[in-house]
Structures are given as structure tokens and as C-alpha cells.
Amino acid sequence: MQFWKAKVSIPATVYVPCDPREKAIDGREIANESEIASLILQALGNRPIVLKPDAGSHGKNIKLAMKRQDLINLLSEMEPSIINPIGVLAQEFIYKWFFDLRIIVTKEKGKSAYCHPKAMARTGLRDFRTNAYLGNTVFGVELPQRIREKAVLCAESIGKNCDAWVLALDAMLNFGKEMTLNEDLQKNFEKLKPMFDEIQKIKGEKVSRENFVRWNERLERAFNEYTSSEAYWNIQEVIEDSVKSMEESVVFNEANSCPDFWEYTRLTTGINLAEYLLSCAESLIDRAQAFTCV
Numbered sequence: 001m002q003f004w005k006a007k008v009s010i011p012a013t014v015y016v017p018c019d020p021r022e023k024a025i026d027g028r029e030i031a032n033e034s035e036i037a038s039l040i041l042q043a044l045g046n047r048p049i050v051l052k053p054d055a056g057s058h059g060k061n062i063k064l065a066m067k068r069q070d071l072i073n074l075l076s077e078m079e080p081s082i083i084n085p086i087g088v089l090a091q092e093f094i095y096k097w098f099f100d101l102r103i104i105v106t107k108e109k110g111k112s113a114y115c116h117p118k119a120m121a122r123t124g125l126r127d128f129r130t131n132a133y134l135g136n137t138v139f140g141v142e143l144p145q146r147i148r149e150k151a152v153l154c155a156e157s158i159g160k161n162c163d164a165w166v167l168a169l170d171a172m173l174n175f176g177k178e179m180t181l182n183e184d185l186q187k188n189f190e191k192l193k194p195m196f197d198e199i200q201k202i203k204g205e206k207v208s209r210e211n212f213v214r215w216n217e218r219l220e221r222a223f224n225e226y227t228s229s230e231a232y233w234n235i236q237e238v239i240e241d242s243v244k245s246m247e248e249s250v251v252f253n254e255a256n257s258c259p260d261f262w263e264y265t266r267l268t269t270g271i272n273l274a275e276y277l278l279s280c281a282e283s284l285i286d287r288a289q290a291f292t293c294v
Contacts, residue, residue, distance in 0.1 A: 006157040014043040033075040048093035096172035105155035108283035109163040115148035118269040140268040164280040170254040191231035
């Protein structure tokens with residue numbers, strides 16, 4: 001709603017504030033799947049529909065329905081949870097090809113919001129979900145000025161009541177139709193897989209204060225090998241060309257502030273979010289008052 005109010009393009013979205021199955025006072029179970037499906041299709045049209053929790057889930061429990069019966073079947077499987085306490089959130093399916101964008105916008109007190117010029121592109125080859133949390137490969141991508149301006153509008157719509165913040169925005173390019181990977185792209189991804197598997201292996205190791213420095217050195221070395229490969233450059237070039245040519249077709253769908261994405265962001269974009277979190281927090285301190293108190 002905040003993105004929409006800021007006049008930024010978003011996926012067509014509908015929220016139905018009731019669960020697919022409910023218990024009546026007399027113990028009967030009321031099935032609402034068909035009625036909810038009708039409401040969703042009435043609002044969004046007869047098109048592929050994405051069902052998702054109404055809070056962040058790192059890609060879990062996000063489902064794609066291609067037809068009405070698929071939608072009814074998926075609704076029948078939905079249950080209230082901590083990330084989806086009540087109701088159904090549905091969006092039009094955006095044909096984003098094989099990637100989406102994670103864009104960082106920061107603001108210190110007394111300064112204008114700043115969209116960082118490099119974003120993280122996340123690729124989804126196994127299904128339509130591109131979350132890095134699901135093990136998808138990541139790339140650093142330069143952003144056109146127009147997308148950076150739109151990202152600032154999005155972030156300001158979320159953080160407008162706060163003096164300082166660090167936000168990550170999820171955005172997609174709407175290609176408008178199903179796109180396929182050509183043979184060259186597929187081969188490049190195959191070449192990258194062993195290198196990215198090594199990164200995943202290191203990331204999965206147990207980390208402590210005692211072994212952190214050594215662990216981080218190994219992680220950065222593995223990531224440098226990955227990003228210096230020709231296959232990485234080839235895929236990165238395709239993504240950047242698409243972003244530049246389709247900057248007016250970008251849609252935004254989410255804002256995040258949790259730290260699960262920080263590590264890949266630092267490795268792909270060079271943005272150390274811990275530093276920006278501290279500088280933004282520091283800007284909130286009234287230094288004159290703090291000095292007087294001391």
C-alpha cells in the first residue's frame with residue numbers, strides 16, 4: 001500500500017482477510033477456498049497468481065497457481081502461522097525472466113535518502129522463487145539512475161516516520177511474457193555451479209568468534225574465484241543489459257530490514273550493511289546532549 005501511494009509500480013495485489021478454512025462456534029469447519037479464489041480472480045483476472053505469507057518468509061510457502069483449480073488446491077493447504085496469522089495475500093505473477101534485484105537504500109538523520117548504485121541480482125533456475133536463502137546464485141549489478149530514484153521513493157514511503165533507516169528493496173523487471181534461458185546462459189550457469197557450491201559449503205559451516213577471521217578469509221577467497229570467472233561475467237553482462245534496457249519496466253514488491261541477506265550483499269556489491277546500520281544509528285544521537293550528560 002505504501003509503494004502504491006508513492007506511485008511506484010507494484011504487482012497487482014489483493015488481500016482477502018479471512019482464512020480458507022474456519023471453525024464455526026458449533027464446531028463445523030467452513031470451507032472458503034472457492035469463494036476466496038473467486039475474489040482473487042475477480043480482482044486480478046484470469047492469470048497466473050502468486051500466493052504468499054503477509055510477512056517475510058525467505059521464499060518459503062510462496063506458491064504459484066496457473067489456473068483456478070490450482071488456486072483452490074493451494075488455498076486448501078494454507079494454514080494460519082506466525083508469518084501469516086490471518087487471511088490470504090495474492091499477487092499477479094511477474095514474468096521476471098531468471099532474476100530479481102535486491103536494492104539497498106540508507107538514510108542518516110539530517111541527510112537525504114541514498115540508493116546505493118550497485119544491487120544484488122538473485123537468480124532462480126529451479127522455480128520462480130529467486131531468494132538467496134533458497135541457495136540461488138547471486139551477482140552484482142550496476143543500477144540505472146531511474147531505478148535508483150524509484151527505489152528512494154519506495155524506501156521513503158516505508159521509512160517516512162523515522163529519521164534514519166537501512167532498507168533492502170526487492171524489485172523485478174516485468175518482461176510481460178515467459179522467457180527462456182538460451183544455451184549459452186545454461187552452460188555458463190553449469191560452469192558456475194561447482195564454485196557456488198563451494199561458497200555454500202563454507203557458509204554452512206559453524207562459525208564462532210575464534211574461527212571467524214579464518215572462515216571469512218576462506219569465504220571471500222571462494223567468492224572471488226566465483227566472481228572472477230568468465231561464466232560469472234557473461235551472466236552479469238546479460239543481467240545488466242536487461243536492467244539498463246528495461247529500467248521503466250521495474251516493479252517493487254517488498255522492503256526488508258533483517259540481516260539474513262547482509263553477507264551476500266557485502267560480497268556482491270561491496271556494501272557492508274553493518275557499517276551503514278551503525279552510521280545511521282549514530283546519526284540519531286544528539287551529540288551535544290550526550291556530551292553534557294557525560
